[in-house]
Amino acid sequence: xxxxxxxxxxxxxxxxxxxxxxxxxxxxxxxxxxxxxxxxxxxxxxxxxxxxxxxxxxxxxxxxxxxxxxxxxxxxxxxxxxxxxxxxxxxxxxxxxxxxxxxxxxxxxxxxxxxxxxxxxxxxxxxxxxxxxxxxxxxxxxxxxxxxx
Amino acid sequence: xxxxxxxxxxxxxxxxxxxxxxxxxxxxxxxxxxxxxxxxxxxxxxxxxxxxxxxxxxxxxxxxxxxxxxxxxxxxxxxxxxxxxxxxxxxxxxxxxxxxxxxxxxxxxxxxxxxxxxxxxxxxxxxxxxxxxxxxxxxxxxxxxxxxxxxxxxxxxxxxxxxxxxxxxxxxxxxxxxxxxxxxxxxxxxxxxxxxxxxxxxxxxxxxxxxxxxxxxxxxxxxxxxxxxxxxx
Numbered sequence: 001x002x003x004x005x006x007x008x009x010x011x012x013x014x015x016x017x018x019x020x021x022x023x024x025x026x027x028x029x030x031x032x033x034x035x036x037x038x039x040x041x042x043x044x045x046x047x048x049x050x051x052x053x054x055x056x057x058x059x060x061x062x063x064x065x066x067x068x069x070x071x072x073x074x075x076x077x078x079x080x081x082x083x084x085x086x087x088x089x090x091x092x093x094x095x096x097x098x099x100x101x102x103x104x105x106x107x108x109x110x111x112x113x114x115x116x117x118x119x120x121x122x123x124x125x126x127x128x129x130x131x132x133x134x135x136x137x138x139x140x141x142x143x144x145x146x147x148x149x
Numbered sequence: 150x151x152x153x154x155x156x157x158x159x160x161x162x163x164x165x166x167x168x169x170x171x172x173x174x175x176x177x178x179x180x181x182x183x184x185x186x187x188x189x190x191x192x193x194x195x196x197x198x199x200x201x202x203x204x205x206x207x208x209x210x211x212x213x214x215x216x217x218x219x220x221x222x223x224x225x226x227x228x229x230x231x232x233x234x235x236x237x238x239x240x241x242x243x244x245x246x247x248x249x250x251x252x253x254x255x256x257x258x259x260x261x262x263x264x265x266x267x268x269x270x271x272x273x274x275x276x277x278x279x280x281x282x283x284x285x286x287x288x289x290x291x292x293x294x295x296x297x298x299x300x301x302x303x304x305x306x307x308x309x310x311x312x313x314x315x316x317x318x319x320x321x322x323x324x325x326x327x328x329x330x331x332x333x334x335x336x337x338x339x340x341x342x343x344x345x346x347x348x349x350x351x352x353x354x355x356x357x358x359x360x361x362x363x364x365x366x367x368x369x370x371x372x373x374x375x376x377x378x379x380x381x382x
Contacts (some may be wrong), residue, residue: 054271
């Protein structure tokens with residue numbers, strides 16, 4: 001465990017509003033490229049970060065986003081995006097990751113504009129990352145997306 | 150016992166008392182230096198009352214030093230507070246700028262709107278862009294909207310799909326939508342997910358898109374009755 005901490009770089013970004021999504025995504029893209037991911041992959045990391053940060057700002061009361069750049073120590077390196085918030089849990093994960101749905105079910109397209117989103121955010125996270133994990137915490141939840149180098 | 154033999158040598162006159170009272174009243178209005186000078190200046194008699202005066206003067210000196218420090222700390226905290234407030238204001242201004250810059254819609258020509266898309270496009274931002282673009286087309290009575298995505302390398306499939314839908318919605322409003330600057334990656338994404346591209350005009354660059362628009366309006370102007378303003382056709 002201590003070994004893992006030595007070779008991993010961890011950055012935590014608090015997320016309070018929509019604007020933070022832009023800032024964190026920009027940082028994430030830069031860090032991902034420094035980490036050795038290609039430009040296209042780094043842009044995908046940025047999209048995932050942006051979607052997760054937007055979700056925190058929208059549903060999450062308050063939260064933060066942790067980027068872990070694990071060098072792998074000779075083995076395969078891994079970039080982890082963990083979005084933690086103290087908001088309510090996702091009622092139905094399988095529905096939430098379905099495009100055009102939120103945790104409650106399908107979204108009426110007429111409501112896209114008022115709700116400020118398409119309901120495809122978590123779907124994008126699932127599509128663009130190598131591994132997707134969801135965990136409920138005593139207070140809130142954490143969504144983790146992993147990218148292998 | 151020697152103590153018993155010593156007679157008390159203290160004579161407290163009303164002048165001496167008055168002096169101490171005066172000194173302390175100076176201390177109460179923060180005139181510590183005057184207070185200390187008064188207390189120390191009355192050293193004409195070396196008795197126990199004089200010791201009391203000295204004790205008072207030491208106490209007042211310490212009080213004045215403590216008060217000085219508190220004042221210093223307070224002013225320091227105040228200036229830090231002011232700096233923090235200035236920083237918070239800057240952050241708020243930057244947040245507003247980010248919000249505004251996320252969907253910049255520019256009227257590049259009479260009746261031609263341009264939405265240059267840069268940075269990271271997520272599902273929420275693409276929904277906001279649609280809303281703003283459609284509203285601006287109506288408000289400005291625009292004939293053409295050019296959505297330039299030269300600055301975008303990667304889009305999620307659903308977001309890309311939504312962009313094409315946005316272009317169709319523009320047509321429903323009676324305007325033409327040109328998507329320019331689609332890069333190879335996004336082109337592949339769009340064809341892979343089988344998006345119906347009928348009715349969506351795409352151009353290689355923003356420049357091509359503008360040229361196309363100008364050529365079209367020229368043709369229209371040639372057929373138009375004289376006096377019809379260009380671009381409002």
